[in-house]
Amino acid sequence: MTNPKAWLMNKWNIQTDRDFWLIMLTYSLAGMAILPVKKIIFHAVGITPHTPFWIVVLVYIPLVPPAYQVGLIFFGSILGQFDFVWGQAKKRFRIKSKVKTA
Secondary structure, eight states, X not given: OOOHHHHHHHHTTOOOHHHHHHXXXXXXXXXXXXXXXXXXXXXXXXXXXXXXXXXXXXXHHHHHHHHHHHHHXXXXXXXXXXXXXXXXXXXXXXXXXXXXXX
């Protein structure tokens, strides 16, 4: 088995080590930045420690992942990896328009 770095570089078609590490930094920064953003979102919609878990989940799912994607695009732009991050976001949210017929 190849090492994980080489596998990702091949899978994502990354040409240089510099780009690989900038992409890893982009994901790391976006992941760290979402924590305070999540607190702000939860405070804005009134989530408290006493809020039932099912309500927390119903708020988390539609609000936090899109905020993370915005963070990825933001940090990717700053670090010069916008094209990569935007391409990944488009793949992730692509809606399949073909309908299977019998």
